[in-house]
Amino acid sequence: MKTHKIKLLLNxxxxxxSGDKRFEIRENDRGYQKGDRVVFQPxxxxxxxVKHPITDKVYEIxxxxxxxxxxNGYVVFGIKEVKNDL
Known part of the structure; x- marks a missing residue:
């Protein structure tokens, strides 16, 4: 299991x-796998x-x-918040 720190546009x-957006479309330059963790950097x-409370959250793919x-070379991955991980 890897933890990926990736940029996310502020908007x-x-x-x-809020949980309304539970997916990402990304170039698969990191080998994203089910079970990996994601930390977003606004x-x-x-x-x-720029600061945003999302930096305090961890998400699981x-x-x-x-x-x-x-x-070719792109993926869509689903995410859910991992509670109390940080």
């Missing part, structure tokens, strides 16, 4: 935090020091889809 942080091009209907 998506609230949706992930990203805003105009503010390199619950499902990984690759190939079918996706651009």
């Amino acid at each position: 998506f942080c609230d949706d992930v935090l 990203y805003e091009p105009s503010d390199p020091f 619950t499902y990984v889809l690759n190939g079918w209907g996706l651009k």
Whole structure:
């Protein structure tokens, strides 16, 4: 199991935090696997020091889809919050 620290555009942080957005579409340059953990780093091009409460959360990858209907080298993965992990 790996822990991936990945950037997330600030305009998506609230949706992930609320549970409305439970998936990511990413280039699979990290070998994402079911059971891996994700820690999101909020990203805003105009503010390199942006803060958001999502940095205090850990998410588990619950499902990984690759190939079918996706651009070569990309994946969609499902996520759920891991409670009390930090």
